[in-house]
Amino acid sequence: MNSATSSNRATHGRQRIVILGGGPAGYEAALVAAELAAEVTIVSDEGLGGNSVLWDCVPSKALIVAAEAMDWVHTADALGVHLASGLRPDRNVVDFPKVATNVLALGANQSRDIERRVAAGEIRVVRGRGRLSGSHEVTVALSDGGSEVLPADYVLIGTGSTARVLPFFEPDGERVLVGQQLYGLPEVPERLIVVGSGATGAEFANAFTRFGSEVTLVSSRDLILPTEDPDAAQVIESSFERRGMTILRNARAVGCERRGDEVVVTLKDGSEVVGSHVLFTVGQVPSSGDLGLETVGVEVNAWGGIDVDAVGRTSCRWVYAAGDVVGRVMLASVAAMQGRTAMWHALGQAVQPIRWDAVAATIFTDPEVATVGMSSEDAAQEGVPIETARLDFRSNPRAKMIHGTDGFVKVHAQIGSGTVVGGVVVASRASDLIQPLAVAVQNRLTVAQVAQTITVYPSMTGSVAEAARMLMARLDA
Structure with missing residues (x-):
């Protein structure tokens, strides 16, 4: 066993923090702890940012x-507006290896x-x-061999999650895939079956339809x-x-088989879907093992998530957990805030x-779907008694300019107080437009405060304020 002299050095009263995992929960917690003068060590077997930055959120x-x-x-x-070469839009081609190289390079750069x-x-x-x-x-089992013992006043577990693999399919990285494996494909799949219509499945189905795949969701x-x-x-x-995707509704996959250059997905009703590739997006599993x-x-629940209290503390009082390993809301932004909150609490800050x-979240389809509250x-x-106003973007001048009239803004306000309690934005840049409602x-x-804030004209945010004005009038009636 290697000497742990470096980690056992005199701390002069500094709290020793050890963080397992370098994803958003881990590195954000580390930065907060360091700002509070703690002695911080991150243990990670991959680049900082974890799956979120290297393989998942940033690359996808x-x-x-x-x-x-x-x-x-x-x-x-x-x-x-046309290219001088005269290349037609319907003749554009996708160099997928270059696309994949670029997006992975972006993740590595962020790391x-x-x-x-x-x-x-x-x-x-x-x-x-x-x-x-x-x-x-x-x-710690060190990546280069050997081991090291790290003493800790507090430990934060931020080991993330992995793609769920169901008993009837085994990812091979060639034709039966989970999300991380897409970037190794030599070309855009000719016929892609996407199993799972949650956020991840919808995002990838949308992207590959645009790339020219024949997609079945x-x-x-x-x-x-x-x-x-x-x-x-x-x-x-x-x-x-409208873009040509096939959606199979009320269809549950129960089998998957490779047949030469094809994959066959069997549905619960006995029918089969045939494609060149299949992508399974059936959820994430907290990485709480070993x-x-x-x-x-430390207690783990039936889903494999680590149980924590409101500030991230586990059943062991000096161990905290944050991010996907908790198994609650698996978003990078939430993981980061959970990590910060845990360290503020552990190190004696008011929190x-x-x-x-x-919590605000976005699904990056086209148009995007953003929600809050x-x-x-x-x-x-x-x-909670609420009143809701919905305003479509088809009358918004900015939306017309950018050919982005699909979608709407929806605002929920509490009857009586007029307090904004939630909202939905469906638009090409809903991830940005949700911020006024998130604030x-x-x-x-109140809706009056949102409605009485001057917005830029022409802008998509004008519709957010207009929806608030609609609610303001209804609640005052």
Whole structure:
């Protein structure tokens, strides 16, 4: 065993923080802890940023931007702007290996930026896999061999999640795929079957349809994006089918088989779907195994997530957990805030628990679907009386200019107080447009305050203010 002299050096009263995992939960927690003068060590067997930056969130969204470029060419042609070479929009081709190389390079570049921020904070990074090995102790199996013992006053577990693999399929990286494996394909799949119609499945189905794949989306529900606003899901379905995608509704995959250069997905009703490739997007599983949790009494729930309280503390008082490994809301932004909150609490700062009724999220389809706060279903379940206003973008001048009239803004406000409790935006840049509503929900602003804020003209945000004015009038009536 290697000497742990470096990690056992005198701390002069500094708290020793060991963080397992270098994803958004881990590196954001590390930065906060370092700002509070703690001695911080991150244990990670991959580049900082984790799957989110290297393989998942950053590359997948960059892939979507590349796919959007196909539509930019078509839009430019419709506006009368043409390439000097005379290349027609319907003849554009996709160099997929170059696309994949570029998006992975972007992820690696972002990871290096995080490494520099961490280094500037004098945070130590140990390459390897760590596990709880005793009271206030982590043992690391180092990537280059050997091991090291790290004493810790507090440990944060931020080991993320992995793609769920069901018993009837085995990813091979060639034709039966999970998300990370897409980037190794030599070309755009000719006929891609996407199993799973949640956020990830919808995003990839959208991107590869734009790239020219013949996409079949297998949805186990009667509407895709089953956890989203039904009106938003209907807009996305219409957009998908207009672009030529096939959506199989109420269809549950129960089998998968490779037959030469084809894959065959069997559905519960006995029918088969044949394609050149299949992508399974059936959820994520918390990476909570082999961490030594049982050694110190950290409890794991039936789904494999680590149970935590409102500030991220586990059943072992000196161990915290944050991000996907908790298994609650698997978003990079949420993981980062969970990591920060855990460190603020551990290091004695005043902190408020995360408000789960104010989380903003986006699905990067075309158009995008962004949400914040309560849905109408949430409000009904919790007995909160609300009034809702919806305004379509088809009358918005900016939307007309950019050929982005699909979609709407929807605002939910509490009857009586007029407080904004939730909202939905479906638009080409909904991820940006949701921010005014996110600020309103987080700060409990009223529709009057949103409506009376001057907006730019012409702009998409003008419709957000206009929807608030509609609600303002209704609530005052």
